[in-house]
Structure formats: C-alpha cells, structure tokens
Amino acid sequence: MASQKRLVVKIGSGLLANADRLTPRFGFMQRLMDDIARLRDDGYDVIIASSGAVALGLRTVGARPETAGLSDKQAAAACGMPQLLNAYKQIGHEFGLEIAQVLLTLGDFEDHRRYLNTRNTVNRLLKSRIVPIVNENDTITTEEIRVGDNDRLAAKIAQMVEADEFIILTQVDGLYDRDPSEEGAQLVEEVHDVNEYIAAASGKSTLGTGGMLTKLQAANMAQNAGCTTYIAHGEAEHPLTSVLDGSRRCTQLVAQSEPGSQWKAWIANRLQMAGSLVITAEAAARLGQGEPIHRSDVVRMDGDFTRGDVLHIFDEDNLERARGLSDFTSEETRSMIANPDLPADQLLGYQTQAEIVRPKNLVVLENHHLTWKPYETAV
Numbered sequence: 001m002a003s004q005k006r007l008v009v010k011i012g013s014g015l016l017a018n019a020d021r022l023t024p025r026f027g028f029m030q031r032l033m034d035d036i037a038r039l040r041d042d043g044y045d046v047i048i049a050s051s052g053a054v055a056l057g058l059r060t061v062g063a064r065p066e067t068a069g070l071s072d073k074q075a076a077a078a079c080g081m082p083q084l085l086n087a088y089k090q091i092g093h094e095f096g097l098e099i100a101q102v103l104l105t106l107g108d109f110e111d112h113r114r115y116l117n118t119r120n121t122v123n124r125l126l127k128s129r130i131v132p133i134v135n136e137n138d139t140i141t142t143e144e145i146r147v148g149d150n151d152r153l154a155a156k157i158a159q160m161v162e163a164d165e166f167i168i169l170t171q172v173d174g175l176y177d178r179d180p181s182e183e184g185a186q187l188v189e190e191v192h193d194v195n196e197y198i199a200a201a202s203g204k205s206t207l208g209t210g211g212m213l214t215k216l217q218a219a220n221m222a223q224n225a226g227c228t229t230y231i232a233h234g235e236a237e238h239p240l241t242s243v244l245d246g247s248r249r250c251t252q253l254v255a256q257s258e259p260g261s262q263w264k265a266w267i268a269n270r271l272q273m274a275g276s277l278v279i280t281a282e283a284a285a286r287l288g289q290g291e292p293i294h295r296s297d298v299v300r301m302d303g304d305f306t307r308g309d310v311l312h313i314f315d316e317d318n319l320e321r322a323r324g325l326s327d328f329t330s331e332e333t334r335s336m337i338a339n340p341d342l343p344a345d346q347l348l349g350y351q352t353q354a355e356i357v358r359p360k361n362l363v364v365l366e367n368h369h370l371t372w373k374p375y376e377t378a379v
C-alpha cells in the first residue's frame with residue numbers, strides 16, 4: 001500500500017513541444033516542476049507520464065508531424081526521448097527534484113509477472129523520492145505490442161501504483177459536451193459515467209496520438225481502480241495544485257469504487273483480450289453471486305488462448321457482462337464444451353476442478369465500466 005499520497009500526471013505532446021519549431025517548451029516545464037516540488041513538500045509521490053518524444057525528435061530526423069510515417073516517428077522517438085529527459089533533468093535540479101526514465105511497452109502491463117516487476121521498480125524509485133518519467137518505448141514497439149497512447153498508459157500506471165489522483169494535462173480546459181471548436185460547447189465539470197460522453201469525444205491535435213476518447217477510456221480505467229481523474233489545461237501558473245485545490249475549472253471524473261483488489265483491477269483493465277465466451281442467460285443472471293463459469297454455462301467461445309489469459313464474457317444479447325481469467329487453453333475449453341457429460345479429468349488427462357473461470361478470477365462489469373462489443377475483441 002502507498003505510504004504517502006500518490007499522484008500520476010500525464011502530459012500531452014503539445015504542452016511539451018512547440019508546434020511550429022518542435023523545440024521543448026521550457027517555460028511550461030518549469031511551472032510543472034515547480035508545482036511538483038511543492039506537492040512533494042506536501043507529502044505527495046508524483047509520477048509523470050510524459051509524451052513529447054516523437055514531437056521533439058521529428059526535427060532531428062527532418063520530418064513534420066503532419067506527414068511523418070511510422071518509421072519516421074520511431075526514429076524521432078529515439079532522438080526526442082533524450083532531449084525530453086535532459087530538459088526534465090536540468091529543470092528538475094533547479095527545484096531539487098531527481099528524475100528517472102521508465103520506458104514501457106504493452107507487455108509490461110499485460111503480462112502479470114512483468115507488471116509486478118515494473119511495479120517494484122517504480123515503487124523503489126518512489127522510495128528514494130525520485131520522480132519516474134514514464135513513456136511508451138515507441139522506438140521498438142509495433143502496432144500489436146503497443147498501448148498506443150499515453151492516456152491509457154498513464155491510467156495503467158495509476159492503477160499499478162494505487163494512485164489517489166490522476167491528472168491529465170492537455171490543451172483544452174477539460175471535457176466538453178461536444179467538440180470544443182463547435183459553437184455553444186460547454187465544459188462538463190463532473191463525470192460519473194463516461195459512457196454518456198463517448199460520442200462527444202472524437203478528434204485530436206496533429207502532435208498527439210491520443211485524443212479525447214483515449215482520455216475518457218483512461219479516466220474510466222482509473223475510476224474503476226478507485227482513483228479520481230482530472231482533465232485540465234496545462235497552461236496555468238500552478239498547473240497541478242490549482243486542479244487539486246479546486247481553484248481552476250476542469251473536468252473531474254469521480255472514482256467509481258473504493259480501491260479494491262489489485263488483482264481484479266488488473267483483470268478488468270486489460271487492453272488486449274485473448275478470446276471470449278458467450279454464456280447462457282441463467283449464467284449471466286448468476287454473475288456477481290460468487291459463482292464460477294462452468295462449461296455448461298458456455299454457449300459459444302472465440303479465440304486462441306492459453307491458461308491464464310483474460311477473456312471477455314458476453315451474454316447472449318452481445319453485452320459484455322464480465323471479464324475473467326481462463327483456467328484452460330482454448331483447445332481444452334472447446335473439448336470440454338463439446339463433451340459436457342465426460343468428466344474433465346478423463347478428457348484432459350489430468351486432475352482439475354473443471355471450472356472455466358474461478359470466482360476469484362472473475363470481474364463482473366457494472367454500469368460505470370466501459371464495455372467492449374464483440375466486434376472490437378482482438379480474436
């Protein structure tokens with residue numbers, strides 16, 4: 001458990017890189033680090049999830065954000081990351097802060113062993129009061145193995161370190177009820193259910209890769225891990241403390257549950273799923289009563305998964321109702337469903353309690369979870 005208050009701050013590319021010249025925005029970084037030093041004096045551990053590596057490196061590789069392709073961006077990230085870290089380091093020293101670089105890929109979150117290892121490292125840095133600067137390792141990640149945006153990457157970190165608060169700093173005051181460039185757009189100051197705003201959250205700037213949609217997805221992941229999220233403009237004298245003390249308008253996305261089991265949050269907040277099960281109406285009605293998913297509950301399955309993979313669990317109306325970790329491979333599951341009357345031990349050749357998903361590995365989704373549609377599943 002966290003011994004101090006913990007805050008994860010995500011910073012968008014446009015705040016860190018000048019849009020025309022693609023050079024660091026030192027003034028912003030100074031205000032940020034000054035505020036982080038204040039928070040540290042107030043007993044906060046702060047973790048930064050920083051974008052900006054690609055934007056800053058594009059100039060070095062002679063490319064522009066509007067036209068850069070994947071290899072330009074990967075090379076740019078390799079050039080921009082040291083520039084970014086150098087700026088954080090120099091400015092950090094001015095305010096008595098030590099910083100460290102943590103570059104991650106999707107597997108560092110999705111593989112539970114790597115997740116725990118990453119968590120240990122981040123916790124060790126915090127113990128020495130060092131500010132971890134986290135970013136995706138864009139130089140080596142390809143489409144299949146990347147988170148793809150730092151909004152969700154930062155939410156994963158917030159969940160991992162059991163952050164109390166998560167602030168997403170961007171170039172708009174918060175979530176609007178429609179694209180803010182549209183006339184009459186109103187700032188939404190408090191959100192409980194992000195589902196209501198998904199349709200309003202399309203579009204993004206040329207420098208970034210996320211957009212408002214990934215911010216809502218990220219906020220939902222944090223909400224479900226018991227962490228309150230704020231989306232706020234980064235341009236302020238005290239970009240963080242003014243959000244936390246409520247003196248500035250922004251959007252607050254209220255935590256939807258008490259920080260519960262880390263294990264269940266890890267299952268619920270997966271970014272890639274290996275497969276899915278469709279269960280009967282009776283089994284769907286029993287969800288939440290501490291019952292496992294039995295093979296007789298499954299009417300259909302999809303995907304090529306192995307033991308320990310996380311699956312979507314849909315009802316027969318295609319509504320995602322739960323997520324759970326499979327005790328069997330897809331081949332074993334298929335064989336058990338096809339032979340409901342044969343004892344599992346006999347079918348599989350080893351002793352097993354024959355529950356496809358055990359209760360401790362099952363998370364029932366509630367109204368405040370963003371759910372997936374069957375066609376969005378990665379199987």
Ligand SMILES: Nc1ncnc2c1ncn2[C@@H]1O[C@H](COP(=O)(O)OP(=O)(O)O)[C@@H](O)[C@H]1O
Nearest residue numbers: 012170176178200202203204205208210211212
């Ligand atoms: N409903 C909305 N509310 C606020 N911003 C929105 C909305 N819909 C689209 N946007 C756009 O999303 C942008 C934020 O995403 P992005 O530019 O990717 O930020 P960052 O680079 O900071 O991650 C805003 O500047 C705005 O142009």
Ligand SMILES: N[C@@H](CCC(=O)OP(=O)(O)O)C(=O)O
Nearest residue numbers: 013052053054150208209210
């Ligand atoms: N990892 C990338 C940024 C990815 C990203 O999410 O960008 P943004 O939408 O500006 O936060 C980089 O360092 O350039």
